[in-house]
Amino acid sequence: MVDFNVAVMTPAGNVRTPKSRLGFTKTLFEPRARAEGKDPEYGCSIVIPPTADISLLKKVAQDVAIAEFGKEQLEKLLKQGKFRWPFMKGEQCEGANGKHFPDECDDWTVIRANSKQRPGIVDARGLTVDEESLAYSGRWGVASLRAFAYGKGAKHGNYGVSFGLQNVQILDDAEPWGGTRVRAEDEFAPVETGGGSADGAFDLIGG
Secondary structure (H helix, E strand, O other): OOOOOEEEOOOOEEEEEEOOOEEEHHHHHHHHHHHEEEEEEEEEEEEEOOOEEEEHHHHHHHHHHHHHOOOHHHHHHHHOOEEEEEEEHHOEEEEEOEEEOOHHHOOOOEEEEOOOOEEEEEOOOOOOOOOOOHOOOOEEEEEEEEEEEEEEOOOOOOEEEEEEEEEEOOOOOOOOOOOOOOOHHHHHHOOOOOOOOOOOOOOOOOO
């Protein structure tokens, strides 16, 4: 039985997240530049419930930071407020149109993971998913991530740890998060239609 409430190491050496809600999933299929002048990247947000165990994700992030900067420099950067960990709270994630995630996710942990290569996406049976509407924002799933540090040697700029997105597995359906178009198959029931002309079937408003 797979324990989806705990982050675990995969045989490939990546970290598989606990079962989470997936956000901004459109970029799983279409890469997008996060800022002007940046290369387009694939990615998604992993929104992790507060009941999940993410201790392995935190340990891996810390280990990578120490390996890259050393304990002394890392402590210095942290004291100076120049170091960024890859973990945020849902309530901190806001844009021009307001909060990115529902109020119920305010105290959930959010990780934004990206990749220059398109991640593999499979369903609960392990079958490849190519249909964007199946991996919609808000759906439950897990992702495999690899931590990396950035900023070493830079005189100015940001220092920190991020997670590179490797693969995604979609799991249970859930209420879609805003802007998701449902499939026509899920919205309309099959019906039988009669023959003949449609003439006279509708009246003009006010006619």
